[in-house]
Amino acid sequence: MTVAAPARFTGRTALLTAAASGIGAATAHRLAAEGASVMVTDVDAEGARRVAEEVRAGGGRARDRRLDVTSPGEWAAAVAEAGSWTGRLDVLHLNAGRNLPAAAHELDDTGWHDQLRLSLDSVFYGVRAAVPLLRTAGGAVVITSSVHAVIGFKGFPAYAAAKGGIDALVRQLAVEYAGQIRFNSVLPGAVVTALWAEAPDEYKAQTAARTPAGRLGVPEDIAAAVAFLASEDAAFVTGQNLLVDGGRSISSQE
Numbered sequence: 038m039t040v041a042a043p044a045r046f047t048g049r050t051a052l053l054t055a056a057a058s059g060i061g062a063a064t065a066h067r068l069a070a071e072g073a074s075v076m077v078t079d080v081d082a083e084g085a086r087r088v089a090e091e092v093r094a095g096g097g098r099a100r101d102r103r104l105d106v107t108s109p110g111e112w113a114a115a116v117a118e119a120g121s122w123t124g125r126l127d128v129l130h131l132n133a134g135r136n137l138p139a140a141a142h143e144l145d146d147t148g149w150h151d152q153l154r155l156s157l158d159s160v161f162y163g164v165r166a167a168v169p170l171l172r173t174a175g176g177a178v179v180i181t182s183s184v185h186a187v188i189g190f191k192g193f194p195a196y197a198a199a200k201g202g203i204d205a206l207v208r209q210l211a212v213e214y215a216g217q218i219r220f221n222s223v224l225p226g227a228v229v230t231a232l233w234a235e236a237p238d239e240y241k242a243q244t245a246a247r248t249p250a251g252r253l254g255v256p257e258d259i260a261a262a263v264a265f266l267a268s269e270d271a272a273f274v275t276g277q278n279l280l281v282d283g284g285r286s287i288s289s290q291e
């Protein structure tokens with residue numbers, strides 16, 4: 038039996054960051070397919086433009102703009118544009134992050150601060166800029182965390198600290214803005230995107246074998262979870278960290 042995709046975001050506006058590729062792009066397509074007007078943003082302006090064009094080609098409503106999430110000034114301008122475009126902001130997907138592997142004793146100050154700035158400071162900047170519009174709409178924020186927030190891997194101290202910070206921040210914000218804005222995070226496991234471009238096939242196969250689902254994730258797996266958390270289906274869900282990792286985090290390491 039074919040089940041029609043629900044249109045949970047008709048009349049709603051979503052702003053997505055780091056949406057020129059991977060998980061962000063898949064989420065833009067998913068929300069647009071369910072009726073949202075999507076503002077596709079990325080530091081890669083050309084990539085954001087391409088994704089917005091693809092959404093429009095598929096019959097969706099999209100606009101694009103450059104947004105470097107580490108810039109509070111660019112945040113203010115992007116949120117203002119989203120507001121003037123449709124008059125509202127219902128969904129914010131904060132998705133930027135990068136993992137530059139290095140053991141703690143090999144990580145210099147710049148490496149540490151750059152990762153925290155991109156993955157965690159950016160969340161604070163985005164929330165601060167968007168709260169007024171989200172409050173008015175009774176909106177929802179979904180932040181892309183990582184399985185690294187809950188299990189240890191060698192070589193990712195700054196990335197794990199940033200993602201763990203996101204998960205704690207979500208609980209704080211959910212209480213702070215209770216009854217006005219819902220905040221949740223999604224914790225992907227291994228998802229095949231540009232982040233995995235240079236991973237050897239052998240490592241990918243090993244990771245899939247350690248994943249109870251028996252495969253690596255695809256961006257659409259995460260987009261589906263973001264759409265759920267952003268939708269009214271999750272009206273009673275706030276302050277949560279949802280693992281979407283094919284069971285990787287609950288399996289033994291062997």
Ligand SMILES: NC(=O)c1ccc[n+]([C@@H]2O[C@H](COP(=O)([O-])OP(=O)(O)OC[C@H]3O[C@@H](n4cnc5c(N)ncnc54)[C@H](O)[C@@H]3O)[C@@H](O)[C@H]2O)c1
Binds near residue numbers: 055084182184230
């Ligand atoms: N792919 C995985 O296995 C995986 C697992 C867990 C968590 N994640 C998280 O998912 C999120 C998306 O990752 P992805 O795998 O889709 O990666 P991706 O490489 O496909 O996309 C990342 C995007 O971030 C953009 N970006 C980089 N710096 C930016 C900045 N300063 N401002 C705005 N955009 C910027 C890039 O231009 C790119 O389009 C990240 O937060 C990542 O940590 C990914």
